[in-house]
Amino acid sequence: MRPQCDHILRTVGMVLATQYLPMLETEHARAELGLTALVMGVISEEFDRAAHRRVEENREIRKIFKQAGGAVQDPDLRKRLETASGEIEEDFHVSALDRMNCDLQDLFIQLHAHVEILEGKEARLLEETIWKEIENQVKRREFLTWEVASQLLASISPDEPKA
Amino acid sequence: MTVEEVVRQFKAFLTHRNPDAISIEIRNVRPIFGGASRQTIAMELEIVKKTTKISRKIVLRREFDAGIIETDTRTEWNAYRAFADTDVPVPELIWLEEDKKWMGSPFFVMEEVVDCQSSILAFDQPEFMGVREKVGEQFCRIMGTVAKADPKAMWLEDKMGKPAMDACWKRELDYWESDIDKKQMRPHPLLRAAIRRLRKNPPPPAQRIVIVHGDMRAGNFLFNQMGEIKAVLDWEMMHMGDPLEDLAWSMNRLWTWKEPDLLGMMIPRDRAVRIWEEASGFKADPDALFWWEVFTSIKGLAIWISQHHLYSTGATTDAINCYGGLWAYDIQSRILLNQMRGDA
Known part of the structure; x- marks a missing residue:
């Protein structure tokens, strides 16, 4: 599709912020529209990466599930990890990827809690692997456009006294 | 309405x-x-x-x-x-x-308290730049004064549940974890790991049970161009608890994302703690304070998750809830990750 949806979102957000926001009279209306424009710019970033980050994250979590199998002492958890690690995405709609991601994340939390109470070097190594993945999860959700978009908005709509 | x-x-x-x-x-x-x-x-x-x-x-x-x-x-x-x-x-x-x-x-x-400002972004504007340290010092003294206040003498003790000195942390953590349980729309591995760690490593008992504002931070008070704080606002989360809770909340780096070594974009964190200690009469033990700082990241995330929930379920269309659910969640997650991984 041309133009791409992320481009459309960015452009509409920019038009709202630069052309329509200055025309509004009240601080409340300017702030409301300004934030809306800011959010449109930011979700344009999410639009492009939405499927990618879910597919990538699901793959990384499954890798950890496979790696964890031997260390896990709870047979029921081990079985569920085995099952989940063998699943693959067949529906690539973001909503479907999201549902799968949530299921995997639920299990990931259970695995983390389980590994925390295990003793031994293998458990600590696995725990560190889990933490590396948590770091990546935070990074995958970072919005890089906040800073630029916020500065743009601040230059258009300086704060006024609150009350 | x-x-x-x-x-x-x-x-x-x-x-x-x-x-x-x-x-x-x-x-x-x-x-x-x-x-x-x-x-x-x-x-x-x-x-x-x-x-x-x-x-x-x-x-x-x-x-x-x-x-x-x-x-x-x-x-x-x-x-x-x-x-x-x-x-x-x-x-x-x-x-x-x-x-x-x-x-x-x-x-x-x-x-209405007139001719005042609440936004910390004002400190970037020429008319407020010169007073930000003055405002910061005053804010820390006021925060210490709230902690020092006698809830019984102020007729507040009987209006709010008074936890035992060793139970403040658990009551707050239970409350916000339960709020997350009710409102989360996806699992949060980092948040759950942080909650487990705080439960395993509780802080020392409160030095005394005091009035906790509950949202004591930059942005929730009004100050003028002279650098005078004219009103502390937004007391709706007031409760009885550990005096370190308000101090830690005010130090949450979300309120000072652009300048993380300051408290609320006003004064250096260590100076803020010293002023608070002098005004309140309490000690801010670094380990105990750090426990409460991690807690404030959890409480913050609970609030941003709640905003996300409200917006996503259509209960509100206010942009602030969409913004908070995205921006604040992102930044607060980065802060919590730093706290958990030892960079904070």
Whole structure:
């Protein structure tokens, strides 16, 4: 599709912020529209990466599930990890990827809690692997456009006294 | 309820309360942006009676139909009343109305504090740049004064549940974890790991059970160009608890994302702690304070998850809830990750 949806979102957000926001009279209306424009710019970033980050994250979590199998002492958890690690995405709609991601994340939390109470070097190594993945999860959700978009908005709509 | 509906219902309320009024005028209505837990509207009021005329600039705060935090208006009212005429500046109260027949939810009215600013972004503007350290020092002293206040003498002790000194942390953590359980729309591995770690490593008992503002931070007080703090606002999360809770919340780096070594973009963190210790008489043990700082990241994330939930379920269309659910969640997650991985 041309133009791409992320481009459309960015452009509409920019038009709202630069052309329509200055025309509004009240601080409340300017702030409301300004934030809306800011959010449109930011979700344009999410639009492009939405499927990618879910597919990538699901793959990384499954890798950890496979790696964890031997260390896990709870047979029921081990079985569920085995099952989940063998699943693959067949529906690539973001909503479907999201549902799968949530299921995997639920299990990931259970695995983390389980590994925390295990003793031994293998458990600590696995725990560190889990933490590396948590770091990546935070990074995958970072919005890089906040800073630029916020500065743009601040230059258009300086704060006024609150009350 | 729209602003127009609130104003119309408020006028009906005023007419009921002032049967002898010849005229009641409400002018210059200004909804105040930013509050996610209360609908807040500033306005000018003029009530003419046979022998008197009352003109006031007021602020009306009404519980939202769907708010991000479950708090009641009376808590906030009690706080303002308790701290009136003390060293903790608060706006003058006018009316409290808990009967839902007027606006569908309780509301209260207070005097508007004029010619002031609440946004910390003001410190980037020339007229406020020179006073930010003064404001920061004053804020820390006020925060210490709140912690030092005697809840019993202020008639607050019997109005709020008083936890045991070794149970403050658990009560707060239980409350916010339960809030996350109710409102999360996806699993949060980092948040759950942090909650487990705090439970395994509880802080020492509170030095004393004190009044906790609950949202004591940059952005929740009004200051003028002289650098004077004229009012501490937004007391709806007030409760009894550990004095370190407010200090830690004020130090949350979310309020000072651009300058993380400062408290609320005002003064260096270590100086802030020293001023608070002097004003409150309490010690801020670094390990205990760090426990509470991690807790504030969890509480913050619970609030941003709640905002996300409200927006996603259509309970509100306010942009602030969408923004908070995205931006604040992102930044707060980065802060919590640093705390958990030892970079903070």
